[in-house]
Amino acid sequence: MQRIALINTELQRVDGKLGLAKHRKMAANPYIFMRGAAQLFYADIANEVLRLPAALLQLPLTTVMGDCHLGNFGFLTEEGSHGDQVIFSPNDFDDACIGHAVWDLSRFSTSLLLCADYCQGISQGRYEGEPQNLGKPAISQELAQQAIALFLAQYLQVCRASIDAPESRMKVLNLFSKPHILAKKQRKAVARAAGGEQFLSKSALAKVVDLTQHSPRFRYLPKKFRPLTAEQEKDLRCTFAPYMDDSILDVTRRLDAGTGSANMQRYYLLVGPEGELAASDLPLCHIVEIKKQRAAAPLHWFADLSPVNRLNAAHLTASCQRRMQRRPDLLLDEVLWQGEHYLVRSRHHARVGVAPEDIGLGNKAINGGFLDYARACGQALALAHCRGDRRSVRFESAMVTQLPLHMEALQKSVSSYAKLQLNDCNLLKSLLETKV
Template identity: 75%
Template sequence: MQRIRQIEAELVRVDGKLGVGKHRKMLANPYVFMRGAAQLFYADLASGLLNLPQALLSVPLTTVMGDCHLGNFGFLTEEGSHGDQVIFSPNDFDDACIGHAVWDLARFCSSLLLCVDYCQGVSAGRYNNGTQCQGDPAVSQELGLQAMHGFLDQYLNICKASIDVPESRMQVLKLFKKPHLLAKKQKKAVARAAGGEQFHSKSALAKAVDLSQFPPRFRHLPDKFRPLTAELDASVRQAFAPYMDDAILDIVRRLDAGTGSANMQRFYMLVGPANCASPDDLPLCHVVEVKKQRQAAPLHWFADLSQVNQLNPAHLTAVCQRRMQRRPDLLLDEVYWQGEHYLVRSRHHARVGIDPEDIGLGNKAVRGGFVAYAQACGQALALAHCRGDRRSVRFETAMADLLPGHKEALIKAVSDYVKYQLDDCNLLKSLLKINS
C-alpha cells in the first residue's frame, strides 16, 4: 500500500491529477510506465529504494539527460534543421540538469531490462504493440545482462579516450555499417534530410505539412493538430516570431505528443520564406516546436546540487542541451509567455527514433543487435557527459577510476530495482480503478 500511495503522490505532483491521458498510456506495460514516470525514479533514489554505489556519486557532477532510457536516443541532424550531418545521439533533454552521471547510467540500464520484459511479453502475447510481432524471437534476460555490460564498457572506453585526447569528446557517432542493427535506421534518416531522396515524403516536414500547396500549411490531422483561434494565433506570433529564423507561415497546437510530457502545451510553427512559392523553397522550410517546460525530473528531490539548476526550466534545458551536443540546434532558446516558460527548438527533418521492438525483437536483435545498440548508446551518452566540462578531464578521470570497480554493484542495484518497476504498472491499474 505504501508503494501505491507513493506512485499516486508522484503522478499527481507532476501531472496535477490522477487519470489523465498520459496515465492511461502508462498502463500498457512497465516499459511505457517507466517512460512516463521519471519523477518516481528520483523519488526512489531519494528514499533509498534504488541504492546506487556511493563511490559513483562522488564523481564530479556533469550535464545529464535526467530521463535517460533506450527510447531517448536516435538519429537527428546537427544544428537542428539547419544542418545536414546525420548523427546518432541522445535526442531528449527535457529533464536535463546538472547531476550525477550514474543517474543516467542506472536509468538506461533499467530500461534495457524493462525492454527485455516488454519484448518477451509481445512475443508471448502478454502485451499488445499493435503489430504482428507475436511469436517473434525476443531478447533474453541473459542478453539484457550482456547489454548492460556492453553499455557500461563502451561508456567507460569513451571516458578513457577523452582523458588521453580531450578533443575526442567532440566526435560523434555517424557511421553504422551492415550488419549493425542501426545501419538501416541511419539510411532512413539520411534519406529524410534536406536533399535526401525521401525529404518530400518522409521527413518531419513532409509528415506534418502539405507540401503540395503554396504557401505550405500544416496538414489536416485532427488527432494531432488543432488550429488556433485568430486571437491565440496573433498572440503566439507576437511572442515567438523574434525567435524564429524566418517568417511564420502557419501555427497549430500539437495534441497528445510524447509520453512523459504528453500533457504539456505545445505549438508547432511552420517557418520559412515569406514568399515560399515553389518546391525549390521547401528545403528552407522547417517545423519549430514551442513547448511549455516544467521542472526537470531530478530537481524536486535533488534541488541543491548545483546553482545552475536554479535557472528556469526552459533555460536550464537549453543550457544543458548546448553543453551536451557538439553542434546544438541553432534555434534552441527559451521564452517567458503568459506566466510560463517555453522551450523553442527545431523538429529535425531527419529525426528517426528507436522503439523497443526495433532492438529487442527479431533475429538481428537476438543475434547481437540488442547488445550493439546498448553499446552505441553508451558511447553517445559518454560523449554528452564528457562535454559537460570542457575545461578539464576531472569527470572522465574519476569515472575511469571508479566505474570498473563498482560496475557489478551498479548492475545488481539496477536489477534489484527493476523488480519494483515491473509491478508499478499493475499498481497504477489498481490505483486508477480505486479512484474511478
C-alpha cells in the same frame, strides 16, 4: 500500501491528477510505466529504494539527460533543421540538468531490462502489440544483463579516450554499416534530411505540412493539431516572431504527444520564406516547437546540487542541450509567455527514433543487434557527459577510476529496481481501476 501511495502522490504532483491518458498508457506495461514516471525514479534514489554505489555519487557532476532510457536516443541532424550531418545521439533533454552521471547510467540500464520484459510480453501476447510481432524471438533477461555490461564498458572506453585526447569528446556516431542494427535507421534518417530522396515525403516537415501547395501550410490532422483562435494566433506570432530565423507561415497547437510530457502545452510554427515557393525552396522551411517546460525530474528531490539548476526550466534545458551536443540546434531558446517559461527549438527533418521492438524482437536483435544498440548508446551518452566540462578531464578521470570498481554493485541494484518496476506497473493498474 506505502508504495502505492508514493506512486499516486508522485504522478499527481507532476501531472496534476490521476487518470490521464498518459497514465493509461503507462499502465499498459512496465517499460512505458518507467518512461512516464521519471519523478518516481528520483524519489526512489532519494529514499534509497534504488541504492546506487556511494562512490559514484561522489564523482564530479556533469550535464545529464535526466530521463535516460533506450527510447531517448536516435538519429537527428546536427544544428537542428539547419544542418545536414545525420548523427546518432541522445535526443531528449527535457529533464536535463546538472547532476550525477550514475543517474543516467542506472536509468538506461533499467530500461534495457524492462525492454526485455516488454519484448517477451509482445511476443507472447501478454502485452498489446502489432500482430506481426506475435511469436517473434525476443531478447532474454540474460541478454539484457550482457547489454548492460557492454553499455557500461563502452561508456568507460569513451571516457578513457577523452583523458588521452580531450578533443575526442567532440566526435559523433555517424557511421553504421550492415549488419549493425542501426544501419537501416541511419539510411532512413539520411533519406529524410534536406536533399534526401524522401525529404518531400517522409521528413518531419512532410509528415505534417502540405508541401504540394505553393504556400505550405499545416495539414488537417485533427488527432494531432487543433487550430488557434485569431486572438491566440496573433499573440503567439507577435511574441515568438523575434526568435525565428524567417517568417512564420502557419501556426497550430500540438495535441498530446510523447509519454513523459504528454500533458504539456505545445505549439508548432511553420517557418520559412514568405510567398510562393518552388520545390528548391522547401528545404528552407522547418517546424519550430514551442513547449511549456516543467522542472527537470531530478530537481524536486535534488534541488541544491548546483546553482545552475536554479535557472528557469526552459533555460536549463536549452543550456544543458547546448553543452551535451557537439553542434546544438541553431534555433534553441527560451521565452517567458503568459507567465510560463517555453522552450523554443527546431524540429529535426531527419529525426528517426528507436522503439523497443526495433532492437528487441527478431533474429537480428537476439543475434547481436540488441548488444550493438547498447554499445552505441554507451558511446553516445559518454560523449554527452564528457562535454559537460570542456576545460578539464576531471570528470572522466574520476569515472574511469571508480566505475570499474562498482559496476557489479550497480548492475545488481538496477536488476532489483527493474523487478520493482514490474510491480509498480500493476499498482498503477489497481489505482486506475479504483478511480473508475
